[in-house]
Amino acid sequence: MTSPQASPFASLQHSEAVAREQLLTVDSYDVSLDLAGADSTFTSLTTIRFTSRGGPTFLDLKPESVAAIRLDGRALDPELLERGRFPLETTEGSHELVVDATMRYRNDGEGLHRSVDPADGQHYVYGMSFMDAAPSIFACFDQPDLKAPYTFHVLAPRDWTVIGNAPGNRVGDEPGGAARWEFETTQPLSTYFVTLVAGPYHVLREEHDGIPLGLSARASLAPDLEKDAEELFTLTRQCFDELHRLFGIRYPFGDYHQAFVPEFNAGAMENPGCVTFRDPLIFTSRVTRGIRVTRAATIAHEMAHQWFGNLVTPRWWDDLWLNESFAEYMGNRVTADVTEYADVWTDNSYLRRQWGLVADQRPSTHPVAGNGAVDASAALQDFDGISYAKGSAILKQLNARLGDDVFFAGVIDHFDQHRFGNATMHDLFQSWERAGAGDLSEFTDSWLRTAGADTIVLDRAAGVVRRTPPPEHPADRPHTFRAAVAHDAAWEERTVLLDSPEATFDAGDRPVLLDPFDDTWAVLMPDQVTVDGLKTLLPDVADPLLRAGIWNNLRSAFHNAAVDPDDVLDVAEASIPIEDTEDTLLRTMWWLRGSVVPLTSDPVRSTARLHEAARRRTAAERPGSEEQLAAFRALVATSADVGELTAWRDDEDLPEGISLDLDLRWRALLRLAILGATSPDELDRQLAADPTAVAQVHHTCAMASMPTAAAKEYAWARFTGEVDVPNYDLEAAGRGMWRWGQEELTEPYVERYFDELPGTVQVRAGWMLAEAAEFFFPSTSLTEETLARAQALIADGSVDLSMRRRLVDEADQLERMLNVKRTFRA
Numbered sequence: 146m147t148s149p150q151a152s153p154f155a156s157l158q159h160s161e162a163v164a165r166e167q168l169l170t171v172d173s174y175d176v177s178l179d180l181a182g183a184d185s186t187f188t189s190l191t192t193i194r195f196t197s198r199g200g201p202t203f204l205d206l207k208p209e210s211v212a213a214i215r216l217d218g219r220a221l222d223p224e225l226l227e228r229g230r231f232p233l234e235t236t237e238g239s240h241e242l243v244v245d246a247t248m249r250y251r252n253d254g255e256g257l258h259r260s261v262d263p264a265d266g267q268h269y270v271y272g273m274s275f276m277d278a279a280p281s282i283f284a285c286f287d288q289p290d291l292k293a294p295y296t297f298h299v300l301a302p303r304d305w306t307v308i309g310n311a312p313g314n315r316v317g318d319e320p321g322g323a324a325r326w327e328f329e330t331t332q333p334l335s336t337y338f339v340t341l342v343a344g345p346y347h348v349l350r351e352e353h354d355g356i357p358l359g360l361s362a363r364a365s366l367a368p369d370l371e372k373d374a375e376e377l378f379t380l381t382r383q384c385f386d387e388l389h390r391l392f393g394i395r396y397p398f399g400d401y402h403q404a405f406v407p408e409f410n411a412g413a414m415e416n417p418g419c420v421t422f423r424d425p426l427i428f429t430s431r432v433t434r435g436i437r438v439t440r441a442a443t444i445a446h447e448m449a450h451q452w453f454g455n456l457v458t459p460r461w462w463d464d465l466w467l468n469e470s471f472a473e474y475m476g477n478r479v480t481a482d483v484t485e486y487a488d489v490w491t492d493n494s495y496l497r498r499q500w501g502l503v504a505d506q507r508p509s510t511h512p513v514a515g516n517g518a519v520d521a522s523a524a525l526q527d528f529d530g531i532s533y534a535k536g537s538a539i540l541k542q543l544n545a546r547l548g549d550d551v552f553f554a555g556v557i558d559h560f561d562q563h564r565f566g567n568a569t570m571h572d573l574f575q576s577w578e579r580a581g582a583g584d585l586s587e588f589t590d591s592w593l594r595t596a597g598a599d600t601i602v603l604d605r606a607a608g609v610v611r612r613t614p615p616p617e618h619p620a621d622r623p624h625t626f627r628a629a630v631a632h633d634a635a636w637e638e639r640t641v642l643l644d645s646p647e648a649t650f651d652a653g654d655r656p657v658l659l660d661p662f663d664d665t666w667a668v669l670m671p672d673q674v675t676v677d678g679l680k681t682l683l684p685d686v687a688d689p690l691l692r693a694g695i696w697n698n699l700r701s702a703f704h705n706a707a708v709d710p711d712d713v714l715d716v717a718e719a720s721i722p723i724e725d726t727e728d729t730l731l732r733t734m735w736w737l738r739g740s741v742v743p744l745t746s747d748p749v750r751s752t753a754r755l756h757e758a759a760r761r762r763t764a765a766e767r768p769g770s771e772e773q774l775a776a777f778r779a780l781v782a783t784s785a786d787v788g789e790l791t792a793w794r795d796d797e798d799l800p801e802g803i804s805l806d807l808d809l810r811w812r813a814l815l816r817l818a819i820l821g822a823t824s825p826d827e828l829d830r831q832l833a834a835d836p837t838a839v840a841q842v843h844h845t846c847a848m849a850s851m852p853t854a855a856a857k858e859y860a861w862a863r864f865t866g867e868v869d870v871p872n873y874d875l876e877a878a879g880r881g882m883w884r885w886g887q888e889e890l891t892e893p894y895v896e897r898y899f900d901e902l903p904g905t906v907q908v909r910a911g912w913m914l915a916e917a918a919e920f921f922f923p924s925t926s927l928t929e930e931t932l933a934r935a936q937a938l939i940a941d942g943s944v945d946l947s948m949r950r951r952l953v954d955e956a957d958q959l960e961r962m963l964n965v966k967r968t969f970r971a
């Protein structure tokens with residue numbers, strides 16, 4: 146028995162992983178899956194050959210049911226399976242373990258995920274083993290440093306294609322309508338990157354430099370995949386050439402297939418030979434450059450992982466920066482240097498920098514290197530802005546300091562020493578030392594092994610720039626960066642060397658931006674003179690990186706209650722920030738609408754001012770340009786004019802250059818839903834008219850966003866699991882649930898959230914457990930009582946660790962919003 150708040154599965158502890166690795170060597174996995182049977186389950190027959198030094202250990206297995214477990218031919222009692230673990234007594238020597246089990250397909254983006262495309266009713270499957278989901282596909286010793294080669298055999302419906310980590314072929318048909326697929330044996334793989342992509346996918350094949358390339362997506366996305374295939378293949382070729390040039394080690398995993406799969410949680414997963422991507426990255430409506438830059442950088446990021454992560458894998462999750470920080474840095478760098486997306490660093494500044502800086506200011510911050518992850522489930526929460534954005538920024542600095550020759554000589558030594566094995570950060574530091582990097586301990590201690598970001602501000606009266614380390618994470622971090630000083634409309638660049646707490650800086654009464662070009666890693670905040678100056682200066686700033694730096698400065702100041710939201714709105718009205726062209730989470734317009742506007746002195750009027758600014762901008766941009774589309778999206782999202790929104794929804798009165806597609810129709814419908822100017826019937830009709838997967842998610846969000854009690858009940862039933870929906874719909878329901886201006890309606894759910902959250906471990910696990918805790922957090926309940934209630938739950942020691950981590954972050958966000966309110970709106 147387990148308590149109602151305990152997860153049904155035990156999470157692997159670091160100490161357990163160390164002990165098991167010392168006891169066992171895994172020689173091979175042979176896995177037979179039958180996907181041709183029921184829609185809800187599949188059979189999984191696994192033979193594991195391993196060598197033991199003798200002693201007790203355990204197997205990881207998360208089945209629906211177990212038919213048999215045999216060790217060296219002897220039947221063991223399946224009833225001994227408890228919380229996903231099966232105990233094993235081993236003697237010294239070689240063993241063969243056979244597990245015959247039935248597994249359940251999942252709909253949360255992990256394990257073997259199965260979904261139905263609403264466009265045509267076709268079924269699709271993909272495997273996501275990441276972190277701790279492999280045992281829900283096959284029996285295994287699930288930890289990154291027990292690598293072994295895999296051989297897969299798959300039965301699948303005859304109209305399906307099956308793709309795995311190694312090349313495979315359809316070898317024949319079985320009686321009863323199934324086809325048999327046999328796969329070559331893989332290189333040694335960690336359990337977490339074993340995958341399988343199966344279904345009536347549309348597949349395209351090419352070749353580059355001896356590497357067979359593939360792309361796939363759902364059949365209903367075939368025309369959209371075809372449309373972008375040349376760009377995707379070109380990016381892949383360019384990145385392979387550059388990575389081969391930089392690493393001098395060829396891609397070692399055979400084929401390189403990129404599968405765009407439904408309802409995928411992350412951006413992508415780097416499975417060797419078969420990378421999986423979220424399929425909204427196959428564009429079904431018109432998109433802007435922002436999302437295309439993101440997609441290109443994601444492609445490059447996953448390719449860099451083939452070396453950083455797949456060829457050499459961190460021994461444990463506390464070193465996940467060896468995966469993510471490197472993939473992020475190399476992905477950005479390669480994208481900038483050899484693809485058409487040379488502006489990726491600017492996009493990165495808009496999209497990723499605040500993600501990292503905010504994470505680094507949370508109570509949950511951790512060092513880039515050595516995050517101290519005690520178990521696999523909790524470690525998932527360190528796939529955050531620190532491991533990606535901060536890690537990439539610090540590696541960029543380290544590369545600048547060492548130079549390419551030494552930087553890559555160390556990296557190549559690291560790959561050579563640990564090829565197809567595992568390593569730690571100490572191994573990498575040793576490789577750099579061997580490559581002639583000298584003593585790196587000061588740099589690594591300050592930037593990689595100490596958490597937190599210094600705050601740097603201009604003290605105009607004292608004529609200095611001042612650095613303040615976070616008191617909880619003191620370190621003596623030197624900074625060198627450029628500052629931009631305004632001389633009327635011209636900006637003078639000055640270099641600041643801050644190797645002590647203060648450096649002389651005389652700016653008179655001119656506006657000053659510190660580090661607007663992302664040279665260092667710190668929280669930079671403009672003073673009031675600068676903020677006031679930006680209201681007239683920003684419209685004329687043409688340098689894209691300087692513009693991004695200005696918005697980052699303003700966002701850091703807002704985050705620390707150091708700028709009045711009314712002032713931010715003045716700047717935004719003067720120069721509405723549509724230049725990063727996307728308004729998804731983490732982007733500038735999203736932040737303005739979701740965080741700044743509600744804390745201005747008159748939110749309704751602030752929205753109207755942004756709306757008029759967006760209208761002017763829509764009219765000013767070239768018809769058909771991406772900037773015009775971005776401005777128009779801002780116009781829709783800020784509209785209070787039901788007549789105009791309804792006309793746009795019906796493809797009437799659209800500005801020249803804007804044509805209605807599914808994305809824009811649902812943007813209009815979402816806005817109408819928030820305003821209470823549509824109905825569930827109308828939303829159902831719109832979905833039925835064009836029932837794609839994208840429309841399905843928009844529909845859920847719009848349904849949850851309406852200002853009615855029924856809408857909030859609809860969302861809540863998804864949170865509690867009373868209505869079981871796939872991961873994307875769960876997210877959409879959470880995003881729609883809490884809307885500014887609907888506080889009276891959502892008030893009863895504040896207390897219910899804190900009461901019912903701990904019990905959600907019974908209805909979901911892994912990635913979505915923590916995500917749902919965040920999506921459904923009562924973010925619009927800006928009160929001291931809600932903050933206190935959140936803190937009380939954080940203090941409850943029985944709460945799941947990944948859930949607690951999200952609570953800590955959301956409570957910090959709420960507290961910061963309250964600080965802004967107290968400081969400027971009291």
Ligand SMILES: [Zn+2]
Pocket residue numbers: 415446450468469472
């Ligand atoms: Zn990654």
